[in-house]
Amino acid sequence: MSESFTINRKEQLLEVAARLFKQRGYAATSMRDLAAELGIEAASLYHHIKSKEEILETICFELASKFSNAIAEVNDIYFNAEEKLRMAIKSHVQIITENTNQSAVFLQEWRNLSEPKLNAFMKLRDAYENGIRVILKDGMNEDVFADVDEKFASLTILSTVNWINEWYNPNGKMNAEEIAQKLCDFILGGLRKKLVTDINYKP
Amino acid sequence: MSESFTINRKEQLLEVAARLFKQRGYAATSMRDLAAELGIEAASLYHHIKSKEEILETICFELASKFSNAIAEVNDIYFNAEEKLRMAIKSHVQIITENTNQSAVFLQEWRNLSEPKLNAFMKLRDAYENGIRVILKDGMNEDVFADVDEKFASLTILSTVNWINEWYNPNGKMNAEEIAQKLCDFILGGLRKKLVTDINYKP
DNA sequence: AATTTTGTCTAACACATGTTAGGCTATGTC
DNA sequence: GACATAGCCTAACATGTGTTAGACAAAATT
Structure with missing residues (x-):
């Protein structure tokens, strides 16, 4: 195929599948x-994929790896806990807004995976959640985050x-950046009106 | 049947269906x-229900009406916006924790409804969300809630x-009460550590 | 020019799906 | 005792399901 501008048919298949x-x-x-x-017969799909479930697996695990990479990068680059959390949230929002269909599948349809993929998937999710939890723990140690139940807060x-x-x-x-910004403010600041004497208030 | 202690078979059917x-x-x-x-044959189900979708409809709309009633009651009884929000959240958590299976269906499987029920359902959801939004608006007018995008905040x-x-x-x-408590604190107070000079701090 | 690869097709299989028709039996009501 | 009702059954139907086998044609590679 060398370099071609036509989208790979398999990728197109996965894209349409995610949408449906x-x-x-x-x-x-x-x-x-x-x-x-896709404008073809059902049997023709099997030239590109092995089974229906393989489609689901591919979508779910591709997105899972995006999330994994994102949080690993954040933990590599940043040191401050609040900054880490902000950037983790920003990356997360970016991945979702850039992959709306895949995200919906990742978040809702993964239940249809069967073992052993189901288990593997859940482990990836847990690992990601743990990444968030570690940031929260750090933040509490640094005394920038209030003392909360980490598990509860991460969820x-x-x-x-x-x-x-x-x-x-x-x-x-709203674009991804704005959404992330608002979400961060909400998560960090909460809804209640406050005096501007937050311990970390920056003018 | 007069008064009987055996659970109505239809209710049992709906219960099991929600779980599945x-x-x-x-x-x-x-x-x-x-x-x-249920220990019976598939055909026997149709003695109790008209169709598969009717089961889904019943589960979805029963829960929808619980939510509607709850927020109406909150708006009737309480006047203070923060109190309203706290009670709305508390009721909401209570309904979910008391109806875990039905809630999952309500939150995730409603998409499988077909018109015109689908539209009716979405209107109920929107009305509920609007109820929350009104509380937020009130809170901002009362100057207890920070100035936020209501739609964004309610979602x-x-x-x-x-x-x-x-x-x-x-x-x-954790029981429902504790979960609601923690959630309220999080939503109202946020994650960032604050001085105890919140405008509404109550010792 | 010969050959492989890629992408599609038709036809079909084995099974699962929601649902209907009609019959049987136990229970409660007049 | 006659009758209705509730609750279940077997049998079946029409359609939809994921998937396979094998053939054909265009494009890419040798």
């Missing part, structure tokens, strides 16, 4: 639906950053 | 799966309270 899986759900999307969307943070996938509109007025 | 829909997803749960779990709050369904364990150590 998001719209209709994995189980409710048939191979014939997918094929029709709550992840919930807010993941939920954007439910309402985010690529054509809306 | 949560575990395997609506589309991936067959009527034969459901029947087997973020809902995300955190809904996400508990992903990890909440009825046999875990």
Whole structure:
């Protein structure tokens, strides 16, 4: 194929599959639906992929590795806990907004994986959550974060950053950067009105 | 039947269905799966229900009305915005923790509804979200809540309270009250360590 | 020019799907 | 005792499911 500007057909297949899986759900999307969307017959799909579940696996694990890389990078580059958290959130939001369909599959359809992939996937998720948890721990040691239950806090943070996938509109007025900014402010500052004497207030 | 202590079979059916829909997803749960779990044949289900989708509808709309009632009650009883928000969150957490299976269906499987029920459902969801939004608006007018984008904030709050369904364990150590308490603190206070000079600090 | 690769097709299989029709039996009601 | 109702059954149907086998044509490679 050498260098070609035509998108690899398999990638196109995965792209369309992610869109359909998001719209209709994995189980409710048939191979014939997918094929029709690509303008081919269902049997032709099997030239590119081994099985329906392989599609789901590919989508889920590709996104999982993006998340893994992102948090590893953040932990490498930054030292300050608040900065780490801000950048982790920013990366997270960026990945979601840049891969809306895949994200929906990653967040909701992974349950349809079967063993042993299911287990492997859950381990990756847990590892990621643990990455966030470590940042929180550091922040508490550094005395920049309030004393909270780390597990509870990490799950709550992840919930807010993941939920954007439910309402985010690529054509809306907020871009990834703005969303991340607002989310960080909310997570760090909370909703209640405060005097400007936060311990870390920077003018 | 007069008064009977045996659970209505239809209710039992709905209960089991909710559990299976949560575990395997609506589309991936067959009527034969459901029947087997009840110890009967698939055809026998149709003595109690009209169709598979009717089961989904019943579960979704029953929970929707619980949420609606809860927020209406909160708006009736309380006047202070912060108190309203706290109580709304508390009710919300209570409904989720008391109906874990139904909640999962309500939050994730509603997409499988078809028109016109789908539209009706989404309107109920929007109305609920709007209820939260009004509380936020009031709070900002009362100057107890920081000046935030209401839509953004309401969605973020809902995300955190809904996400508990992903990890909440009825046999875990935290009960609904404690979870609600922690969530409120997080949402109102945020993660960053603060001096005790919050404008509304109460010793 | 010969050959491999890539991408598609038709046809089909084995099985799962939601649902209907009609019959049987135990229980409760008049 | 007659009758209705509730709750289940077997049998079946029409359609949809993921997937395989094997053929054909265009494009790329040798």
